[in-house]
Amino acid sequence: MHDSAPLRSAGTAGPRAARHGDSLLRRMGRGAARPFRPPEDVLAPISLGRELQRPVTTGRRVVVSRPQGWAAESTVTALLAFAFAHYRYDRVLALDLGPGNSGLGPRLGVGEPVAPGLSGAAIESDSFDDVAQCLAAVTDGLWVLPGLQREIAEGRLDAGAYHGSVLPLTRFFGLTVIDRAADASDGLNRAAQASAHAHVLVVPSTREGAASIGRAFDWMNANGAESLPSRIVVVFTEQSRRQDAAFDYRASAAILRQSGAEVFRLGFDRHLAEGTRIDPARISAATHAAATRIAAECLRRSL
Numbered sequence: 001m002h003d004s005a006p007l008r009s010a011g012t013a014g015p016r017a018a019r020h021g022d023s024l025l026r027r028m029g030r031g032a033a034r035p036f037r038p039p040e041d042v043l044a045p046i047s048l049g050r051e052l053q054r055p056v057t058t059g060r061r062v063v064v065s066r067p068q069g070w071a072a073e074s075t076v077t078a079l080l081a082f083a084f085a086h087y088r089y090d091r092v093l094a095l096d097l098g099p100g101n102s103g104l105g106p107r108l109g110v111g112e113p114v115a116p117g118l119s120g121a122a123i124e125s126d127s128f129d130d131v132a133q134c135l136a137a138v139t140d141g142l143w144v145l146p147g148l149q150r151e152i153a154e155g156r157l158d159a160g161a162y163h164g165s166v167l168p169l170t171r172f173f174g175l176t177v178i179d180r181a182a183d184a185s186d187g188l189n190r191a192a193q194a195s196a197h198a199h200v201l202v203v204p205s206t207r208e209g210a211a212s213i214g215r216a217f218d219w220m221n222a223n224g225a226e227s228l229p230s231r232i233v234v235v236f237t238e239q240s241r242r243q244d245a246a247f248d249y250r251a252s253a254a255i256l257r258q259s260g261a262e263v264f265r266l267g268f269d270r271h272l273a274e275g276t277r278i279d280p281a282r283i284s285a286a287t288h289a290a291a292t293r294i295a296a297e298c299l300r301r302s303l
Helices: 024-036 039-052 075-085 104-108 128-132 148-153 159-172 187-194 207-222 249-257 283-301
Strands: 058-066 092-096 137-139 142-145 175-182 200-205 230-239 262-266
Touching: 039 075, 039 283, 058 075, 058 187, 058 283, 075 092, 075 104, 075 137, 075 142, 075 175, 075 200, 075 230, 075 283, 092 104, 092 148, 092 159, 104 142, 128 159, 128 283, 159 187, 175 187, 200 207, 200 283, 207 230, 207 249, 230 249, 230 283, 249 262
Parallel strands: 058 175, 058 200, 092 142, 092 175, 200 230, 230 262
Antiparallel strands: 137 142
16 A cells, blocks of 8 residues: 555665665564554554645745754655655655755765756746756655755855745745754854744764753753744664663653654664665665654644
8 A cells, every 4th residue: 555655766776785774584574474463553654644645735844954963864854855755746855955065965866966956047937847957856756956065165055045046946845855964053054944844853862962952942942932842853863773872762852842842763774874875665664664753743843
């Protein structure tokens, strides 16, 4: 059934097949146990899929960032983009506003710009067929606006250009997922954050990661933004097995939820750890389930 099927794969396989997120033994065990799964294990993914298909009257924008330090925000952005594109019937757009080299493009299987991006002559057209010529297609229903890192590096993409050229593009899409990288305070990043209907904060599954979220929420309370956590989804990511053995995820999540935010954990995944193009058919079952739940929560909060 469409609602419970794996996320669609993007692109074609490379010379070496990427590793599966789950081991062969685990995949075989899950297949053998499938006929004996309790009904709720089958109905829950179907219910989430239906939530992700909820219609929107205007395009929703989800911004993904990290409070500080290195975190897998590009990985989370790509997983959300794949999840939205898989379940929804309208279009999904992915944007990478992170400084420096693009982290999102390689995760989506998009290398050097294969389309003109903002420099395209048809970017301001009222016809999606014209605008599509400026975009790079990832899968059915999922597009990327390429070349934004070059625009940022050359100083041609600031808050004004974002409002004038990038933001109007989102009207063609049901969901736009924006990789904002570091939670910086420059004009472009402030404009992206202000335009968001939901905000995802990505941190490592460590004590310092939890502390950084706590400091961010304290800053919001001190600066009159105490209502912002109601639009925030926190995602703790594991870059290695048992990344911080002393980290108490459940206690940290309970504290953060008191602010109004929702909290999820994205466990270690062998496929994601390769750092290359994400093949949704090869991520672990736990990653697939977590990405679907995070996407559904982002959509709920954006509405």
